[in-house]
Amino acid sequence: MSKIKILIDGTFVEQKILERILGSARHEKINSDYTLSFTTYLDGEITELINPNYIVEENDDYFDFVYYKKGQSEDGELTAEVECEHISYRLNEEEYDLEYFTELGTPVYILEKLLEGTGFTAGTVEFTEEAAYSLQETTSRRMALMDFVDYLGGEAYFNKFTVSILVSRGSQEPKDLTSGRNIEIIDKIFDKRGKDKDGNPLISYTCSLIKPMEINLGDIVSLDYATLEIDVSLRVVSISKDPYDSEFAEFEIGNFVPGLEDDARKIEVNTLYKNKTYYGARISPENGFESIRSDNMARGVFNAELFALQAGDGSGGNWTNKLYFDPVSGKYIFDGELSATLISALEAEFDVTIVQNLYAGKAYIADLTVDRINTSDAVGNYLASNTDDIDYFYGQDGELVFVIASTTGTNTIQVNDRDGNPLYWTDDTYIASSTEVTSYPVMRYVYEIELEKTSIKFQEIDSTKIPVITLGAGTGTDKNGKTEIAKLIDGFRITYYDGVTGDESYFIMNDDGNIISPGINPIDTDKNTVALAFSATKVTRTINFSNIQSTYQMIFGAITVEPDTASDANVIVTIKQNGVTLDEYNGRTFNIDQDGDTIAIAVNTPSVEKGDHTVEIDITSDIASTVAINGFFASVQQFPVEYIPPSPVGYTYALFGGGQAIGSNVVDAYDTSLTRTIPTALSSTRFNLAGASVGDYALFGGGYDGGYRSTVDAYDASLTRTTPTVLSLARASLAAASVGDYALFGGGYTGSHRATVDAYDTSLTRTIPTALSVARRFLAAASVGDYALFGGGRNYTNVVDAYDTSLTRTTPTVLAATSGYLAAASVGDYALFGGGYGGAYRNTVSAYDTSLTRTTPTALSSARAYLVGASVEGYALFGGGSGPSSVVDAYDTSLTRTIPTALSAGRDFLAAASVGDYALFGGGLTYSNVVDAYDTSLTRTTPTALSSARKDLVGVSA
Numbered sequence: 001m002s003k004i005k006i007l008i009d010g011t012f013v014e015q016k017i018l019e020r021i022l023g024s025a026r027h028e029k030i031n032s033d034y035t036l037s038f039t040t041y042l043d044g045e046i047t048e049l050i051n052p053n054y055i056v057e058e059n060d061d062y063f064d065f066v067y068y069k070k071g072q073s074e075d076g077e078l079t080a081e082v083e084c085e086h087i088s089y090r091l092n093e094e095e096y097d098l099e100y101f102t103e104l105g106t107p108v109y110i111l112e113k114l115l116e117g118t119g120f121t122a123g124t125v126e127f128t129e130e131a132a133y134s135l136q137e138t139t140s141r142r143m144a145l146m147d148f149v150d151y152l153g154g155e156a157y158f159n160k161f162t163v164s165i166l167v168s169r170g171s172q173e174p175k176d177l178t179s180g181r182n183i184e185i186i187d188k189i190f191d192k193r194g195k196d197k198d199g200n201p202l203i204s205y206t207c208s209l210i211k212p213m214e215i216n217l218g219d220i221v222s223l224d225y226a227t228l229e230i231d232v233s234l235r236v237v238s239i240s241k242d243p244y245d246s247e248f249a250e251f252e253i254g255n256f257v258p259g260l261e262d263d264a265r266k267i268e269v270n271t272l273y274k275n276k277t278y279y280g281a282r283i284s285p286e287n288g289f290e291s292i293r294s295d296n297m298a299r300g301v302f303n304a305e306l307f308a309l310q311a312g313d314g315s316g317g318n319w320t321n322k323l324y325f326d327p328v329s330g331k332y333i334f335d336g337e338l339s340a341t342l343i344s345a346l347e348a349e350f351d352v353t354i355v356q357n358l359y360a361g362k363a364y365i366a367d368l369t370v371d372r373i374n375t376s377d378a379v380g381n382y383l384a385s386n387t388d389d390i391d392y393f394y395g396q397d398g399e400l401v402f403v404i405a406s407t408t409g410t411n412t413i414q415v416n417d418r419d420g421n422p423l424y425w426t427d428d429t430y431i432a433s434s435t436e437v438t439s440y441p442v443m444r445y446v447y448e449i450e451l452e453k454t455s456i457k458f459q460e461i462d463s464t465k466i467p468v469i470t471l472g473a474g475t476g477t478d479k480n481g482k483t484e485i486a487k488l489i490d491g492f493r494i495t496y497y498d499g500v501t502g503d504e505s506y507f508i509m510n511d512d513g514n515i516i517s518p519g520i521n522p523i524d525t526d527k528n529t530v531a532l533a534f535s536a537t538k539v540t541r542t543i544n545f546s547n548i549q550s551t552y553q554m555i556f557g558a559i560t561v562e563p564d565t566a567s568d569a570n571v572i573v574t575i576k577q578n579g580v581t582l583d584e585y586n587g588r589t590f591n592i593d594q595d596g597d598t599i600a601i602a603v604n605t606p607s608v609e610k611g612d613h614t615v616e617i618d619i620t621s622d623i624a625s626t627v628a629i630n631g632f633f634a635s636v637q638q639f640p641v642e643y644i645p646p647s648p649v650g651y652t653y654a655l656f657g658g659g660q661a662i663g664s665n666v667v668d669a670y671d672t673s674l675t676r677t678i679p680t681a682l683s684s685t686r687f688n689l690a691g692a693s694v695g696d697y698a699l700f701g702g703g704y705d706g707g708y709r710s711t712v713d714a715y716d717a718s719l720t721r722t723t724p725t726v727l728s729l730a731r732a733s734l735a736a737a738s739v740g741d742y743a744l745f746g747g748g749y750t751g752s753h754r755a756t757v758d759a760y761d762t763s764l765t766r767t768i769p770t771a772l773s774v775a776r777r778f779l780a781a782a783s784v785g786d787y788a789l790f791g792g793g794r795n796y797t798n799v800v801d802a803y804d805t806s807l808t809r810t811t812p813t814v815l816a817a818t819s820g821y822l823a824a825a826s827v828g829d830y831a832l833f834g835g836g837y838g839g840a841y842r843n844t845v846s847a848y849d850t851s852l853t854r855t856t857p858t859a860l861s862s863a864r865a866y867l868v869g870a871s872v873e874g875y876a877l878f879g880g881g882s883g884p885s886s887v888v889d890a891y892d893t894s895l896t897r898t899i900p901t902a903l904s905a906g907r908d909f910l911a912a913a914s915v916g917d918y919a920l921f922g923g924g925l926t927y928s929n930v931v932d933a934y935d936t937s938l939t940r941t942t943p944t945a946l947s948s949a950r951k952d953l954v955g956v957s958a
Contacts, residue, residue: 002243004038005057009064010778010794010821011837011865014057016049021244022079026058028217029238029252030169031146031154034086035908036063038243042070042078048660050080051704052749053688053733053952054628055087058243062087088158091118091142093752094213095775098144099316100292102134107152107165114145115163119796123164127152133479155218170218170236177221177253184208187255197686204237204254205714215239221253224345250609292316372418378405378444383430387445404449411446431761459486475499563595563623573599574618592621646901652717654913654958655679656922656931657700659950660687666948667700669719671915674933674943679719685712691956692736692781694743695762698958699724701745704732708750714764715958724764729756737781739788740805744769746790749777759807769807774799782824782869784831785850793835794820800833802852812852817844825869827876828893832857834878837865841882846896856896862887870912870955872919873936877912879921884908888921890938900938905930913955925951 005016024038036058040046047070056063063084073079087534090096096118103110108125109114110133115122118141126669133148149156149165157164184207191202209215239251288303296316300335301308308324326333374394381390387409393402415423417435425440426432427692433442451473458465468486470926474497475481481499495504569592657667665682686703693699701712712731714722731748738744746757753775759767783789789812791800798815819836824833834845843863847855864881871877877900879888886906890898907924914920920943922931929949933941 001057003567004036004040004243006046006054007057009053009055011841013882014056014556016046016056018046022073024243025240025356026243027238027240030218030235031149032238032593034088034158036084036086036544039079039081041073045132047078050082051706052751053704055086055495060160061158064089086158087161088120088142089147092140093121094140096141097138098141099136099138100136101139101144104130104132106130110148111165114141116354120161120163121161123157123159125165126741127154127165127168134440151814168218170216170220172220174220174222175213175215189615189829191256198734202255203234204252205234206250206252215249215251219252275902295912297379321915358692360406372711374406376403379442382412382444390447392547399455400452401452401456404445404453405451406449407445407447409445411448412443413446415442415444421947422723424493431922483689537704537864559599559601559617559619560596561590561592561599561619561621563594563621564593565623566594568592568594568619568622570622571599572620575601576618578614579616653698653715653719654915654918654920655691655698655715655956655958656911656913656920656946656953657682657691657956658689658703658715659911659923659948659953661927661948661950664948664950664953666944666946666950667715668922670913670915670920670931670943671932673918674915674918674941676947677719678947679715680721682713683721683723684710685952686711686732687952688732688747689954690734690736690781692738692743692745692952693739693956693958694738694760696958697743697764698762699736699743699760699764699823700955700956701727701758702734702748702956714762717958722764724760725766727756728766728768729754729758729760731756733777733794735779735781735790735793736767737783737788737790739786739803740784742788742803742805742807744781744788744790744807744956745805746772746781746801747776747779749794753777753793757803767807770809772799772801772807773811778820778821779825780822780833780836780869782826782831782833784826784829784848787831787848787850787852789824789831789833789848789852791815791824791837791846792819792822796820796838799836800848810852811846813854815844815846816854816856817842817846819844819865821865823867823869823878825871825876827871827874827879827891830876830891830893830895832869832876832878832891832895834860834869834889835864835867835881837882841865845891847891855895857891857949859898860887860889861897861899864908866908868910868912868921868955870919872934872938873912873917875919875934875936875938877919877921877934879903879912879932880907880910880924882908882923888934890934898938900934901940903930903932904942905941907951909951911953911955914957920955922946922952922955923953927951948949 004021005014006016006018006026007014016039018038018338020041022039022041024036026036028034036056050065050068052065054065056065064087065082066085067083071079071081076477090155095630101112101114101723107127107129108122110131112123131152133151135147139147145163146156152165154165154167155169156718157166157169188205189203215236217236217239221234221236234253234255236251237254242248284910286682287301289301291300296312296314299310299319301310308321308326310319311322312319321333324333334726356741372395374392376392376394376595377390381388387407389404389406391402391404393400395401415422416796421435423442424436424438424441426434426436426438428440430440453473455470457468459468466487468484471483472481479497480502482497484493484495486495497504508938559573560567561571571590571592573585573588573590573831575582577683585601623739652671655667656669658664659666665685667681669677669678669679682700684705686705686709689700689703689709691698691700696716697714699712699714703709703711708730710726712724712726714724715724727745729748729750731750731754734745734748734754736743736745741762742759744757744759748754748756754777755772755775757769757771759769761767772790774793774795774797776797779790779793781788781790786805787802789800789802792798792815796818798818800812800814802810802812803839804810815833817836817838819838822833822836822842824831829848829850832845834849836842841863842865843860845857845859848858849855860878862885864883864885864887865883867878867885869876869878875890875892877888877890880886880903884903884906885908886902888900889904890899890900903921905928907926907928909931910921910924910928912919912921917936918933920931920933923946927949928951931943931945933943935941
């Protein structure tokens with residue numbers, strides 16, 4: 001007897017054996033249905049396991065949950081009616097659809113091509129003769145598979161992720177069946193309109209066993225039914241068995257196997273050749289007639305609206321018209337390149353002339369020739385009655401000039417070509433122009449102001465051409481008010497021309513590292529610095545500078561004051577240079593908010609003698625305050641003496657939200673002291689959600705709790721909850737990361753894998769950028785530099801998509817290993833992706849720097865999936881995972897791996913977040929509420945536990 005087991009989808013780790021079953025049936029039909037249904041009593045654990053994150057194993061085969069209904073039995077106990085489909089039904093998912101298919105080869109080769117990219121593999125194929133198989137319309141992958149099986153005249157056998165094609169299933173040794181002795185005939189069908197392969201009428205019986213006997217799908221049986229006066233061989237064409245009752249079987253026997261007949265899919269072998277590109281022809285209501293290359297690089301489309309030859313990118317979803325007919329203008333339009341040979345042929349064959357001027361066939365003129373370029377939108381703006389300023393560049397004779405131009409819109413002028421000939425639109429569509437006179441002159445506004453803001457050109461000095469960059473429009477006279485940067489043979493020169501007199505101020509840096517210029521002295525590097533931080537009501541800071549070489553000096557800096565109590569502070573600042581008080585800072589008073597503030601300092605100092613100098617900064621506060629003086633003292637044309645950048649603003653809270661226990665909307669918040677509070681709960685219970693931060697908000701998005709969720713909850717720095725616009729697509733098992741002014745939610749699952757990306761800005765306005773390049777779930781996300789990265793995922797894939805601060809998507813080098821259920825974290829200049837599952841548990845780590853270059857540092861200390869990543873100053877941490885594991889791996893900014901103290905309890909499906917000087921790991925399976933905190937020294941503590949034990953939750957920093 002085979003009992004029903006529930007496993008984790010992807011890793012197939014057993015979670016529960018179902019013992020209390022009210023009824024069950026595994027049903028299979030040759031080349032058709034393969035399903036499992038059962039009704040079970042519910043307890044707390046089983047209730048949580050009946051969801052799409054798990055699968056069912058029965059009779060050493062896998063089935064997906066597709067439907068369940070929870071209710072009560074007559075005795076008042078909770079029950080669930082469950083329907084499952086064999087995992088091969090995943091081949092019906094839209095992402096696996098084939099637009100068309102043509103292959104020539106052995107049946108096992110064609111089967112492998114049909115299964116390519118699905119995660120399924122070819123098993124035994126009992127057909128060996130080379131075949132040609134083709135589909136000419138969009139078909140699901142499973143339908144295509146069953147069609148190919150029927151085309152061969154075989155029978156499909158599914159076992160887990162393996163697909164076999166057999167000549168015949170079941171035993172070929174006939175088994176005797178006698179009505180009333182070992183079987184009961186429930187009903188029978190006689191159909192003389194149909195014939196079997198021997199010309200007999202079609203017959204089928206639905207039977208059930210009276211006495212136990214071994215009977216399986218495909219078995220040949222003999223049955224006494226002489227009253228019909230026919231004698232045929234029958235087979236078991238469908239069968240239902242009860243996994244919990246080995247004596248039960250209900251089956252259908254007949255002299256036929258339901259199949260597919262469609263000669264259109266069969267192609268004579270002698271018309272196909274290996275490695276040749278074939279063209280799929282089809283007719284659809286969307287596009288009419290189409291002829292498509294099998295590599296999706298070219299397509300012809302012909303219908304009432306479009307007659308076009310198109311180029312593709314190989315994906316099958318993106319097409320660009322290259323030669324097409326425009327029914328409105330009645331013209332053919334060509335978008336491509338003409339060779340010199342073709343131009344000559346055109347001139348010889350037709351009464352046309354290809355002139356040297358190329359006129360744009362759009363509503364603007366881009367004067368593009370072999371020796372000149374101009375990107376002005378002046379003509380397009382005229383057609384649109386747009387008088388806004390334009391900025392453009394033009395290039396000619398080795399010079400590139402960037403221009404900003406303004407017009408009042410009062411005056412207009414006709415446009416000429418470069419030879420001075422007036423241009424005319426060919427008709428009132430304003431699409432194409434030429435020098436042939438029509439009633440439609442090409443016009444533009446007169447731009448009264450045209451300023452050359454930047455130019456790049458070559459300038460000859462001592463018979464040598466050097467590149468020169470000119471910056472600024474100047475003051476209107478020659479070079480006055482402009483700056484030039486010139487690359488010399490042995491150095492470079494920066495020159496500024498006085499806006500009034502035109503006098504030059506310049507310096508030159510040569511190969512010796514010397515700076516040469518009138519009135520400018522070598523940089524002084526002999527500087528002394530002192531400590532920056534104080535805590536008192538009065539502090540005095542003295543900075544000594546030696547050998548200052550300029551008499552014109554400035555003091556730059558910033559004074560940060562944070563009152564030690566919850567009150568505003570009045571701060572008095574006095575600055576002295578060489579004992580002389582500066583007028584601008586002679587007891588100058590500033591009011592400092594109780595939350596702290598920064599005073600910016602920038603003051604010219606009196607002319608002084610060259611040499612040693614002392615600057616004294618005196619700060620008095622009316623209440624005790626923490627004071628930091630960040631700044632430098634410098635002379636003109638000298639670099640800073642010292643500069644201390646402000647510390648990055650840390651997160652105020654680490655939030656843990658949602659989870660499965662059964663379904664949770666609880667949020668736990670930990671502050672920088674690891675004190676736990678419980679803010680307003682999520683607006684709906686859900687698990688397998690994602691989280692990210694943007695601006696002053698921590699966002700929780702998506703999830704699942706009996707249905708896929710699109711809800712987004714936002715918590716601000718005060719832990720006040722709002723609910724911004726929902727995700728564009730409800731989904732679970734997605735990932736999230738932040739970049740620039742955006743929090744991104746990508747990927748997920750809604751019964752099929754998704755590529756959707758939603759972006760929320762600092763105002764919580766939602767936009768929908770370009771989708772991921774590959775649809776997937778259980779992926780990971782992290783940020784580095786100007787990029788948010790989404791990597792790996794259940795599909796299974798190693799693809800990485802990167803989104804920059806403008807939400808432009810690129811696809812850097814793929815991960816070093818294909819994996820889903822992986823984790824990601826950031827440290828220094830790196831985003832790291834580690835662990836996961838892709839046919840086996842992974843310990844691979846892939847690191848991406850700010851240029852998206854991938855390296856592979858030392859692997860994790862143990863291979864595992866369902867782990868989680870977090871960051872704490874100087875480290876990226878990977879904790880927990882399958883096992884369950886308590887291991888923590890730490891990578892520093894040089895990607896060196898260490899192994900700190902393990903988690904206090906092993907667990908997977910946990911969450912992580914960062915706050916202040918801590919990385920926190922919370923929750924996990926089996927239903928834990930433990931929280932472990934790692935500080936910047938990787939010392940572990942265990943703060944207050946979560947308010948409720950749960951798994952499949954998410955952590956966000958805010």
